[in-house]
Amino acid sequence: MYMNYWAHFPHEADVGIRGVGASKQEAFEQAAMALAAVVTDPQRIAPREEVTIACSAPDDELLLVDWLNALIYEMATRKMLFARFEVHLTGGRLNAKAWGEKVDVARHEPAVEPKGACYTELKVTQDAAGAWIAQCVVDV
Amino acid sequence: MDLQKFSQQSETEWRVDAFDRMRVPGIIFATEELIRQMDQKVFEQLVNVACLPGIVQGSYAMPDAHWGYGFPIGGVAAFDPDRGGVVSAGGVGFDISCGVRTLRTGLRTEDVQPMKGRLADALFRRIPAGVGSTGRLHLDASEMDAMLCGGAQWAVERGYGVKQDLERIEERGCMRGAKPMVVSDHAKTRQRDEMGTLGSGNHYLEVQSVVKVFDVEAASALGIQEGEVVISIHCGSRGLGHQIGTEFLKDMAIAAADSGIDLPDRELACAPIHSEIGERYLGAMRAAINCALANRQILTHLLRHAMQEVFPGAELALIYDVSHNTCKVEEHPVNGRSMRLYVHRKGATRAFGPGHPDLPEALRTIGQPVLIGGTMGTASYILIGTKESEKHSFGSSCHGAGRQMSRHQALKNWQGRQVVDDLAKRGILVRSPSYRGVAEEAPGAYKDVSAVVDAADRAGLSRKIARLEPVITIKG
Numbered sequence: 001m002y003m004n005y006w007a008h009f010p011h012e013a014d015v016g017i018r019g020v021g022a023s024k025q026e027a028f029e030q031a032a033m034a035l036a037a038v039v040t041d042p043q044r045i046a047p048r049e050e051v052t053i054a055c056s057a058p059d060d061e062l063l064l065v066d067w068l069n070a071l072i073y074e075m076a077t078r079k080m081l082f083a084r085f086e087v088h089l090t091g092g093r094l095n096a097k098a099w100g101e102k103v104d105v106a107r108h109e110p111a112v113e114p115k116g117a118c119y120t121e122l123k124v125t126q127d128a129a130g131a132w133i134a135q136c137v138v139d140v
Numbered sequence: 141m142d143l144q145k146f147s148q149q150s151e152t153e154w155r156v157d158a159f160d161r162m163r164v165p166g167i168i169f170a171t172e173e174l175i176r177q178m179d180q181k182v183f184e185q186l187v188n189v190a191c192l193p194g195i196v197q198g199s200y201a202m203p204d205a206h207w208g209y210g211f212p213i214g215g216v217a218a219f220d221p222d223r224g225g226v227v228s229a230g231g232v233g234f235d236i237s238c239g240v241r242t243l244r245t246g247l248r249t250e251d252v253q254p255m256k257g258r259l260a261d262a263l264f265r266r267i268p269a270g271v272g273s274t275g276r277l278h279l280d281a282s283e284m285d286a287m288l289c290g291g292a293q294w295a296v297e298r299g300y301g302v303k304q305d306l307e308r309i310e311e312r313g314c315m316r317g318a319k320p321m322v323v324s325d326h327a328k329t330r331q332r333d334e335m336g337t338l339g340s341g342n343h344y345l346e347v348q349s350v351v352k353v354f355d356v357e358a359a360s361a362l363g364i365q366e367g368e369v370v371i372s373i374h375c376g377s378r379g380l381g382h383q384i385g386t387e388f389l390k391d392m393a394i395a396a397a398d399s400g401i402d403l404p405d406r407e408l409a410c411a412p413i414h415s416e417i418g419e420r421y422l423g424a425m426r427a428a429i430n431c432a433l434a435n436r437q438i439l440t441h442l443l444r445h446a447m448q449e450v451f452p453g454a455e456l457a458l459i460y461d462v463s464h465n466t467c468k469v470e471e472h473p474v475n476g477r478s479m480r481l482y483v484h485r486k487g488a489t490r491a492f493g494p495g496h497p498d499l500p501e502a503l504r505t506i507g508q509p510v511l512i513g514g515t516m517g518t519a520s521y522i523l524i525g526t527k528e529s530e531k532h533s534f535g536s537s538c539h540g541a542g543r544q545m546s547r548h549q550a551l552k553n554w555q556g557r558q559v560v561d562d563l564a565k566r567g568i569l570v571r572s573p574s575y576r577g578v579a580e581e582a583p584g585a586y587k588d589v590s591a592v593v594d595a596a597d598r599a600g601l602s603r604k605i606a607r608l609e610p611v612i613t614i615k616g
Binding site: 057058061103 | 181208209210213230234235270274326329332341379383385389390393394406407409544546548549573575576577579580616
């Protein structure tokens with residue numbers, strides 16, 4: 001079993017986000033956690049409300065960007081932050097659930113709003129040990 | 141950055157001759173100190189842009205260039221539509237028409253100092269700023285389309301500002317060729333609650349003192365003098381622009397191969413100007429430019445109301461409004477003949493020199509103001525476009541300081557509360573909904589804006605007119 005985790009990597013103007021998981025799905029879930037952490041400490045977000053998300057793309061990398069951009073859209077239009085994710089991938093299609101709550105400025109102290117996920121440093125790949133990595137740069 | 145591949149043309153011009161797939165040379169305008177500080181990725185991105193179809197004359201980077209996505213931030217490139225030229229969503233960026241406007245207040249710094257606490261509170265109360273903030277204006281479908289067609293002109297017609305403002309905005313406040321019908325429902329929904337909001341990140345509203353005038357005649361033509369107070373707003377097209385950028389980046393990445401474009405990197409996603417997707421993007425991007433112009437106009441209206449609370453009778457006149465993430469159709473001389481080009485400026489400011497026909501009459505003798513935002517602890521600058529810049533870089537100059545440190549590293553180095561307290565000790569009041577946001581935007585996370593501006597001045601891209609220092613900063 002691999003440890004699932006998320007991380008940020010440096011980019012001069014924006015933020016690199018990376019999810020690592022035992023499966024591609026888990027790497028996508030962890031990448032979403034990394035996205036949430038761009039805005040605030042994910043531990044401050046209560047997973048109260050459920051939102052469903054579906055998207056599709058011709059390859060894994062475009063699908064990762066689509067998934068993150070779908071989350072950014074939900075965050076922007078619902079004024080919500082998310083901290084728990086369940087992703088299912090089948091043949092270029094993503095079906096997911098995200099749990100979170102409305103932005104509470106005093107409690108979340110949101111640092112910055114993500115504008116969009118882009119193709120810079122975009123990778124969905126397996127490392128030599130077999131762990132899945134899903135990463136890209138997010139414009140903030 | 142490794143300078144081995146560059147040949148130095150002058151103190152501030154560094155050239156990479158075209159090699160491999162490059163169609164034109166790459167040129168960076170910077171001092172040696174600034175170019176050495178640039179990430180190697182700027183070189184890669186400068187070269188990649190030089191490979192795109194239809195690029196004309198050169199792939200340029202301004203003195204504040206840094207690693208972006210696709211194009212470097214601080215990148216300028218012009219494309220000829222009749223030679224397969226492209227339009228690139230990544231070459232404009234997500235925050236379409238992000239820009240700066242500066243207004244003069246007619247007040248002296250000594251008048252504002254004793255009242256600055258009250259003014260900071262009034263501004264923070266009236267200007268929606270930060271993640272999750274919403275504006276008071278909610279547009280229905282027909283008003284949304286009218287705003288996307290009319291920009292700041294629409295806003296003034298609805299009572300947000302005065303007609304004189306429009307003279308001092310690029311395109312007289314309204315970008316022609318906008319097509320609201322090609323803007324997706326998602327983009328319009330994302331904008332629904334965001335009209336008249338500042339946003340977050342490096343966006344701000346700042347009360348500034350004019351501490352130094354470098355050119356009295358030009359400053360006087362702009363109506364500014366040492367010791368006076370001006371107010372600047374830095375923000376863009378909010379969620380609508382972000383969503384348009386997101387959607388077209390994907391559409392262009394997928395469609396590039398069908399158009400016969402072999403992209404050096406997918407992040408350079410682009411489409412021929414003469415193509416269905418290229419024309420659709422241009423219509424949507426121009427609508428986003430209008431959204432940004434309307435947004436800054438509404439924020440100006442809110443600012444004027446806040447000023448009335450504290451300084452009744454104060455009249456705020458717009459000095460100028462610039463956009464630094466755009467693609468615009470412009471005439472430029474290339475090899476002795478005038479060409480109609482699609483000029484991408486991503487993190488670069490238009491800097492037309494004196495006499496340019498696109499400038500309003502009041503500015504035609506001096507040139508276009510170039511408004512450079514700094515950080516909450518350093519300085520901002522007003523420069524003016526030059527004839528030289530029209531020769532060097534399609535009439536373009538820098539746009540800001542540029543980060544020298546990632547947000548992640550800034551969070552490790554500074555605590556937001558401490559940054560606010562330190563700035564307060566220096567007489568600068570910061571109001572922000574997020575201490576973490578303040579830490580990520582700490583002045584030390586940015587390059588030296590004065591070095592960038594000096595390089596732009598020495599390279600002839602624009603001329604220094606005035607230095608502004610912050611008194612109050614409202615951060616998102």
